[in-house]
Amino acid sequence: MNRFRNRRLAVAAAAAVVLSFTAAACSDDGGGGSGGGDDEKITVGIKFDQPGLGLKTPDGKYTGLDVDVATYVAKELGYDPGDIDWKEAKSADRETLLQRGDVDFIAATYSITPQRSEKVDFAGPYLLAHQDVLMRSDDDSITKPADLNNKKLCSVTGSTSAQNVKTKLAPQAQLQEYGGYSECLTGLENKVIDALTTDDTILAGYAAQPEFQGKFKLGGFKMSNENYGIGVQKGSELKAQINEALEKMVADGSWQAAVDKNLGPAGYQNEPPPKIGVVVP
Structure with a gap:
């Protein structure tokens, strides 16, 4: 590298x-x-379907916090935005993409975990996210996780977020699994479900979209810690270079500006930028 x-x-x-x-x-x-x-060129993996984080728009553009972070990092590595080849990095494919060398690095709501760190290396973390709950802005009945008991709680099929709530925090929650977050949002808007749970960044990204602004609010419950890192190949020297770029992005104010631009409209209150190499358990 x-x-x-x-x-x-x-x-x-x-x-x-x-x-x-x-x-x-x-x-x-x-x-x-x-x-x-x-x-x-440099090839960067991102999500294509997460508004506010990594989204490929109908006109072929790429937007979101992860896109802004990756673009800044690429610039520090010597690449203009036009030099970036964006590649979709679905959650289940991320380690494989890195191990095969299909991408140079991945910024895709990629939580640093011991299991993943056995297969790839992580620069960062560059954001500390938390599992949270999204509800209608006029619903004052959910003020803590236990209030989700007997409520219709939505998450996507196969997600561990809703199961985490049901097994640890609100065992009587009525779990509803939909095919995608947009379906959960539609159900929430139409009062078919009472709350949606996943990472607060993902929730804020959806709620910040123009068609949803003002309709939903975050609970701010911080039910888990998700340390977002930038994945690279195991043993890659690129890790140190990306860490340098992330430190510069925080220092010059670009990091906070990117968070505010992409997640701020949903009322997202971000944690201070995490220290490089420090993973919050």
């Missing part, structure tokens, strides 16, 4: 040459982007 460090140095050297040539020639020609000197 030395090509990333080498590319950054090469880009800087090329920029110096261009500036020197321009000064000598007194040319008025406009310069290109910092990563435009060659056709080399």
